[in-house]
Amino acid sequence: MPTPSALNPFALRERRHRGQRLAVLALGVAALAAIPATALLAQAGARSPYTVVESGKRFAALQDAVNSIGDGTGTIQIEPGVYRDCAVQQAGDVGFVAQVPGQTVFDGAACEGKATLVVRGRSTRVEGLIFQNVRVPDANGAGIRLERGNLTVRQTWFRDSEQGILSANDPTGAVLIEKSTFTRLGRCDRGLSCAHSIYLGDYGSLTVRRSRFEAGRGGHYVKSRAARIDVSESSFDDSAGKTTNYMIDLPAGATGRIADNVFVQGKDKENHSAFIALAAEGRVYSSAGLAVVGNEARFAPGVPWGSVFVADWSGDKLAIGNNSLGNGLKPFEKR
Numbered sequence: 001m002p003t004p005s006a007l008n009p010f011a012l013r014e015r016r017h018r019g020q021r022l023a024v025l026a027l028g029v030a031a032l033a034a035i036p037a038t039a040l041l042a043q044a045g046a047r048s049p050y051t052v053v054e055s056g057k058r059f060a061a062l063q064d065a066v067n068s069i070g071d072g073t074g075t076i077q078i079e080p081g082v083y084r085d086c087a088v089q090q091a092g093d094v095g096f097v098a099q100v101p102g103q104t105v106f107d108g109a110a111c112e113g114k115a116t117l118v119v120r121g122r123s124t125r126v127e128g129l130i131f132q133n134v135r136v137p138d139a140n141g142a143g144i145r146l147e148r149g150n151l152t153v154r155q156t157w158f159r160d161s162e163q164g165i166l167s168a169n170d171p172t173g174a175v176l177i178e179k180s181t182f183t184r185l186g187r188c189d190r191g192l193s194c195a196h197s198i199y200l201g202d203y204g205s206l207t208v209r210r211s212r213f214e215a216g217r218g219g220h221y222v223k224s225r226a227a228r229i230d231v232s233e234s235s236f237d238d239s240a241g242k243t244t245n246y247m248i249d250l251p252a253g254a255t256g257r258i259a260d261n262v263f264v265q266g267k268d269k270e271n272h273s274a275f276i277a278l279a280a281e282g283r284v285y286s287s288a289g290l291a292v293v294g295n296e297a298r299f300a301p302g303v304p305w306g307s308v309f310v311a312d313w314s315g316d317k318l319a320i321g322n323n324s325l326g327n328g329l330k331p332f333e334k335r
Contacts, residue, residue, distance in 0.1 A: 049079040062087040063111075069094055078104045078129070086111035089119040101128030101155050106143070108133040115145035115166070123150040134161035139192045142166040146200075152176045159183040162195045169202035171227070181212045186219035188243060188270060194219035200226050202252075202284075208234055213247070215240040218270065220249040227285045229256040238266040239300035245271040252284035253314045256291070263297040265307060272303075274311035274333075278318075287316040298326025308333040 048058035050065040053075040059065040065076045066087045075095035080103035088111050096117065098104035106116045106129060113136045117126070124146070131143025142163035144151070148170050157180065158164030164182045167175070177198070188194040196219035200206050205228040213221040214237040221236055221244070229250060236247040247263055263275050275297055278287055297309050306328035310320060313335050320332055 049081060049083070051077045051079075053077050061085065066094060075125075080104055082107050084109045086116045087118070088112060089117070089121045089124060092121045093123045093125075094119075094121060095125035095127070096129060097125070098128030102130065102157070104128065105130040105132060108135075110134055110136050110141055112145075113137060114140070115142040115163075117143065118145045118147065119149065119151065120147035121149050123152070125152045125154075126156055127154045128156065130157045130159070131164070132157075132159045132161060134163075136162070139187060139190055140166055140195055146170075146173075146175070148173065150174050152178075153180055154178045156180045157183070158185060158197070161185055162187055163199060164197045166195075166199050167201045167203060169225075171202055171204055173203050174205045175200060175203060175207065175226070177206075177208045177211055179210050182214070182221070184215045184217050186216045186221075186244065188218035188245075194245070196220045196223045196249075198222045198224070200224040202226070204228065205230070205256075208232070210234060213237070216242070216244040218243045218245075220244070220246045222247070223249040223251065224254065225250075225252045225284070227254060229254040229258065229290075231261060232257065232259045233261065235262045237262075237264050238269075239264050241266045242268045243270045245269070246274055246277045248276045249280065250276075250278050250287070251281035253279040253287040253316070254285055255287060255289055258290075258292045258295065260294040261296075263295065263309075264300050265298075265303060266300045267303045272305055272307055274308045275329075276310045278310065278312045279314035279316075280311070280335075283314050283316075287312070287314040287318060289317070289319050291319040291321065293319070293321030293323065296324045297329055299328060303328075306330065311335050 048060050050059040062085045069092050071091040073093040077097050077099050079099050082105045086109040111118050116131050134141035139162050143158045144165045146167035150173050164185045182197040185197040186195050203226040206224045206226040207230040211234045308330045310332045
């Protein structure tokens with residue numbers, strides 16, 4: 001099984017910032033093993049690959065494991081394998097955790113015509129899984145469809161689907177994504193609304209740390225309508241992107257920070273006018289004090305145009321600090 005391109009030169013930049021040596025490295029899915037797909041499928045054929053840790057009960061179907069937790073709290077440990085299975089979490093606090101990170105693959109299945117995991121409980125935790133090849137009739141097929149509650153995602157790989165993570169609205173909810181990779185996601189075709197690597201609705205907050213976005217297939221890499229944003233120590237490698245748009249789009253405005261990331265814009269763009277866009281669809285939330293600092297941004301070889309690092313429609317006073325920008329890249333523009 002191939003690993004994310006964590007050794008791609010765009011994924012690693014070492015520099016000094018505030019006296020500390022930062023390594024901006026796309027950790028992606030750690031410990032991905034080179035195991036033949038046939039072997040994984042054989043393991044997936046185990047009679048009961050889903051174990052609820054708290055009860056010790058084993059289940060043959062993921063939905064049965066989720067239902068056994070109900071409105072309570074539980075962790076579902078999933079054995080290595082390739083699964084064409086999906087589940088809906090209606091309530092409770094549920095963890096979906098790979099027994100061995102990077103060796104549990106959910107391939108193509110979508111519940112409710114939405115996603116592999118459709119979650120609307122109090123909280124959801126996803127660790128060490130791979131979601132791939134999710135497509136649905138409305139072209140919004142995702143690894144995770146978040147409809148309510150808090151979501152934490154760690155060490156997980158989303159690839160070759162229409163969306164990675166898509167949410168509804170929950171202004172009281174918080175989303176945290178760490179050490180995860182988003183590869184060949186998004187689309188803007190068939191006359192339908194675009195899909196994105198991450199598309200968060202009107203949520204309380206979105207935090208993305210030490211993650212990698214690469215080779216988008218349309219739309220934006222991160223689109224968030226959350227009131228607060230924190231994206232740090234992550235890489236956005238658009239050098240192999242196709243018909244992509246912004247790397248970070250905050251269409252309703254947001255406070256918070258975008259710090260210590262690496263951005264590379266590629267040459268196959270639907271919209272190359274900015275790397276980061278703020279309040280382009282209307283100012284719902286104040287962006288006053290939004291910090292954009294310590295980032296590195298440039299163009300991939302062969303890009304023929306210039307662009308703007310931060311394009312702002314909000315009119316708020318931003319806190320744009322020192323960023324290392326390549327030739328042809330303007331730091332800021334009011335629109």
